[in-house]
Amino acid sequence: MKRRKPEQTATSFFRRNLRNRETGAQRIFCRKTAAFLTGGLLVCLCLSACGPVKEKTQKTEKKEVEIPITFTVNPTTGKKNQQELVEAFNQKYKGSYQVKVDWIMETEDEYRQNLKRMNVTDQLPAVITDLRMLPSFYHMMITEGRIEDLSDEIRTDEEWSSSIEEVVLQGCTEPDGGIYLSPISTAAFSCSGIFWNQELFAQAGIDHFPTTWEEFWECCDKLQAHGITPLALHTEGTGWSPMLFATAQLASTPEGLAFMETLYPESYNNAQGRQLAETLQKLFSYAGKEALHSDFDVAYNDFFSGKAAMVANGYWMIDQIPAEWKDKVRFSAFPGNTLVSSPETFGWSVVSGYSEEIKKGAVEFLKFRTLRNKQEKERLFSSQGSTGKAAQQDYIQAYQNVSGLVPNYQVKWNSILQEETIGKYLPKLAEGEITSQDFVEASDESIDRFRQEW
Template sequence: MTKNEKCRTVRASAAALLLAMLVSGCSETAEQTSGGEEEVSIPMVLIVDSSTGIKNEEELITEFNRIYDGKWQADVQWIMETEEEYRQNLKRQNVTDTLPAVITDLRMLPAFYYMMIQDGRIEELTEYINEDEEWTTMIEPAVLESCSEEDGSIYLGPISTAAFSCSGMFWNEELFAQAGIEKFPETWEEFWECCEQLSACGITPLALHTEGTAWAPMLIATAEAASTEEGAAFMNEFYPDTYQNESGLRIAQTLQKLFRYTTEDALYMDFDVSYDNFFSGQAAMIPNGYWMMDQIPEEWQDKVRFSPFPENKMVSSPETFGWAIVSGYSDEVKEGAAALLKLRTQLNMEQREELFAKDPEEMIPAERDYIAAYKNGPQLVPNYQVKWNSILQEKTLGEILPDLAQGKMTPEEFTAREDESIAQFMEEQ
């Protein structure tokens, strides 16, 4: 999403600006407080959401700076750019040694994440978390497990709960009603019938795109692949050796079929176009996660609903929400950064408690739907973005998915090109 591909993105040429700001603003600094003590600055970069103008994690930053005023301060550079641009900038900043003290989205770049561990570029947080009983008890076991390596080491400061990390389908209740569809399909067979019925009524079923990591169509295709035991196992594989197997072909075939039911401008476009198509009424469904609740325009809140993917499946990888601490900073900065990560866990826990205790009548319909879906114990399918190699996601998919969608490439050829990305990725390691 990747965390959020997860949110509506914009085409912003902010990369150069970001680097300039980081070079000048992300060096370790401290200010004299009125008491003569030094207030330690914790440099960070966070994104401004283009669809709402909301600064991501602003509540966390405000609360942290209030609690630790005079001791630590989170010094944030707010950047309006896509998540993909942010992630690519992390790689540049690592090379130029201009990384901020706290970085997000690192687990959306699996190879880069493990390189950062091997190179000692990010701090191991195992002792911070395991020796702090208060912190540990805030974290759901499944979340802590997702942020832990096989040897038990932890490099990602986790959120508290998986309750906000799941993706499913947002759908337009009015358009469904126009097509005579009363509820979201519960099986994949019913899903395809739903697409046909919408199309027969002159309604475009799906808002999709091919650019970025093809977040929207890949969510649907990977959730569908997990319908079989083999497919579920395949989605749990880290860096699959090949896509030229039953599950890989199934995903390719589903992708090709999905693009029969989308808008004419879906090719060579990113998620922002999909978002606009859905919230202008040009498409009846769009896949995304809980984080899109804040991006539902007020005039659309009564007509947008949420459902798990068919067969009660949701895509979730809580580790993609983990934040890391860069090792090159002083102990004072890293200690403050750890305090920030703990506070983030706490606020996430409180957010879950508040949400689940909230009167359903005070919620928008999609939020009520989401909570009911989460409490219903869906099958959680891992996010492909934390499982597959970066060349496939960031380059190959954008090149080959339009051809697959247009029938210029067969599913067999598509999976062969995916395998080429594996070979290229291994050569570069």
């Protein structure tokens, strides 16, 4: 037998070995493939038996963030306050944010008192309004870290900060630079003056609104002489309408204005305090008996039923003028050409106890409110209220030509005086049960109690 060369034998062995390995690998691959296909077939059969499989959605739908807030329903008119603002925001931010409103049938004073209860029970909504109307409670909320400092959000947002009038921003800024009240854009809608019935004025032979306080008292005498109740007043709550008259009259002198600009006066037992009490007593001599032990809703009804010729209130009442009264109700600044205004009272706060996403949505809502307020002013003032009510046109003229703005007493005086003393002693002062000096001394007692409690 012919022998093979060694190198040939090795080569042949290598080739045979390679073929054997390939054949083995192919067999293993085939077995695995068969097993895989068999398993896949079983899975398909099982799935077929169970019915069609729904394909999983890759994208997770983003849930709207709800921003809880409480607004009042006007007890007199039944109108939901801020309804248009809420609807406009919810429409614009649909899919991202929604303001969830708890509408309550309460007066503004009742709502403010309930803020304190909700704070104690930790039931405050994410956004709270009217906080600056309760000065001591407002500062307590800051001290305890219950409301957010919005200064960074406002100052770093050019669109937001540039839409706020400087006087408004200053009013909402604390001495340390913090901003806990999201401002409205303009002071134009924050002012109060006198609404008057020109038909009743005409019946008394009065053809224009008085421009001085001397003329004002003469006007009241003429109306009364013709059997017309001059003033629609009330004594409950913080005595809003009569206090507007009295504080505006007090601020007609430099000394009185300086007193009105003082935060937490140290005493009312001075010339200014006595003048205030005497003016309040005089005002009620021109009001009906129904003004005693009643709230502003009674004063509102007295005016719009034609029982009284004048009522003091702010711009917001223009929207509450009944359609049939739109041509007979006029608006004027207080005698001396002043308006009462503190735009910070319209600042809203964000409560700290909520999640970051809710607080972020609340801030977006407040910015939306500021920008909307700016647009409202531009639209209204460019048209001069030509399509609105007579009182609206009067208001625009009064605001543009006013000589000065008087601070709102509700942001200057202690809460005990406002919430307890006025309601208790104003009816007694009006009925002559106590003197103006008694009223002043009761006001000073409120200062002592306030210092002890706070």
